[in-house]
Amino acid sequence: MTAYSVQQIKFEFISYVKEFGADFSDWSVGVCDDAPAALFGEHGIDRTRDIWLWKPAVSAQAAAMVRDWICGRQGAAALPGEGRHVFLFRRAG
16 A cells, blocks of 8 residues: 655645635544544545545554644644544535
């Protein structure tokens, strides 16, 4: 599996959010070991209707750095968890 650096994930997540209006306060960001389980199981994200994205980071520490930066600097809601996968989704209005 390809792993992405902190900078690569930050760039891709920012570009993705900008594509959908650029208001990070509407988004949640988390880290975990199994992004599909977290997104579609735990958080009830619909694969086709909802807006979501995930990327595997090079380490759990890198994933946490991405989450902490996006939430602290951009204003997204932080979700608890640990692991190498960083995920984000737009919360329903």
